[in-house]
Amino acid sequence: MTRVFSGVKPTGHLTLGNYLGAMRQWAAEDQHRSDALFCVVDLHALTVDHDPARVRRLSRQSASLLLAAGLDPELCTVFVQSHVDEHARLSYVLECVATDGEMRRMIQYKEKAVRERERGGSVRLSLLTYPVLMAADILAYGTDEVPVGDDQAQHVELARDLAVRFNQRYGHTFVVPRATVPKVAARVMNLQDPTSKMGKSDDAGPGIVYLLDEPDTVRKKVMRAVTDSGREVVYDRQARPGLANLLEILAACTGGNPAELSGVYESYGALKKDTAEAVVEVLRPLQKRHKELCADPGYLEGVLRDGAERARAMARPTVDAAYRAIGLLEPASETVVNAAR
Numbered sequence: 001m002t003r004v005f006s007g008v009k010p011t012g013h014l015t016l017g018n019y020l021g022a023m024r025q026w027a028a029e030d031q032h033r034s035d036a037l038f039c040v041v042d043l044h045a046l047t048v049d050h051d052p053a054r055v056r057r058l059s060r061q062s063a064s065l066l067l068a069a070g071l072d073p074e075l076c077t078v079f080v081q082s083h084v085d086e087h088a089r090l091s092y093v094l095e096c097v098a099t100d101g102e103m104r105r106m107i108q109y110k111e112k113a114v115r116e117r118e119r120g121g122s123v124r125l126s127l128l129t130y131p132v133l134m135a136a137d138i139l140a141y142g143t144d145e146v147p148v149g150d151d152q153a154q155h156v157e158l159a160r161d162l163a164v165r166f167n168q169r170y171g172h173t174f175v176v177p178r179a180t181v182p183k184v185a186a187r188v189m190n191l192q193d194p195t196s197k198m199g200k201s202d203d204a205g206p207g208i209v210y211l212l213d214e215p216d217t218v219r220k221k222v223m224r225a226v227t228d229s230g231r232e233v234v235y236d237r238q239a240r241p242g243l244a245n246l247l248e249i250l251a252a253c254t255g256g257n258p259a260e261l262s263g264v265y266e267s268y269g270a271l272k273k274d275t276a277e278a279v280v281e282v283l284r285p286l287q288k289r290h291k292e293l294c295a296d297p298g299y300l301e302g303v304l305r306d307g308a309e310r311a312r313a314m315a316r317p318t319v320d321a322a323y324r325a326i327g328l329l330e331p332a333s334e335t336v337v338n339a340a341r
């Protein structure tokens with residue numbers, strides 16, 4: 001069966017963009033058709049200035065939102081990255097296969113490093129090596145497919161390069177993964193800045209709808225969305241990005257088609273109103289399940305414990321094989337040692 005792996009970084013509250021662009025597809029399709037792992041990649045949240053208590057809180061919340069969004073622990077494996085040592089173990093070995101130049105070419109590194117320096121902060125070494133850890137996340141599980149947004153395509157490409165290189169040098173060890181772009185390409189943009197993605201790590205803003213926003217907050221944010229000058233409701237991503245974003249959100253929530261929907265509306269106000277209600281309705285069941293999960297913390301703990309155990313058992317043989325292949329001495333098993341005594 002196809003192995004699918006994806007990760008959510010607990011650096012911010014999950015957004016409507018995360019849900020419509022990724023999580024919904026994981027729940028509706030990926031967990032049914034494949035052997036899928038969904039990981040709260042908490043180690044990745046430590047690559048920039050962070051607050052330990054916040055990372056802990058967001059990790060738990062991300063996991064519970066994954067379940068609330070419909071991931072079923074009977075069908076897929078949901079776990080927290082730092083609970084499985086194999087990620088860090090493999091990451092080091094892959095650092096011995098990756099090059100310094102390769103890391104410095106990563107677009108996201110360049111952008112984030114500039115931003116950190118502008119803020120007067122220093123750039124953590126882990127920000128540079130982070131794509132290698134991500135490659136380890138993917139390669140440890142013999143992953144075939146990595147469903148991610150296009151901002152992560154370069155990182156998955158790196159994972160492919162490292163897998164191929166390792167296999168050539170040290171013998172076949174890793175499956176070479178590929179990135180898959182969600183079929184229903186709901187690329188939700190920031191409501192206040194419709195040319196940039198609605199990202200969770202962005203500073204909290206009125207342009208981001210969070211999965212746990214109250215209905216009235218959702219309505220307010222959608223009603224205040226930036227729209228383009230003009231009057232008619234037309235679907236044109238280039239010329240009318242604000243309007244196109246609303247039409248795409250509405251389409252994604254109602255199962256419609258943005259171009260067709262544009263013909264239905266005579267005013268921006270009516271479009272916003274329906275979009276706001278559609279978003280509220282999509283979030284309603286998710287928020288209800290999340291509330292139930294919060295009332296029963298033991299359940300989530302159990303899911304994450306079982307998930308980590310399952311993940312460990314899957315990753316262990318591959319990571320062990322990589323250790324052997326690259327030249328690390330195999331620790332003798334206890335039975336061998338006892339027999340020799």
Ligand code: TRP
Pocket residue numbers: 005006007008009041044133134137138146147148152155
């Ligand atoms: N880098 C991804 C992001 O910022 C998160 C991530 C970490 C990930 N490891 C992964 C995604 C492995 C897919 C597979 O969104």
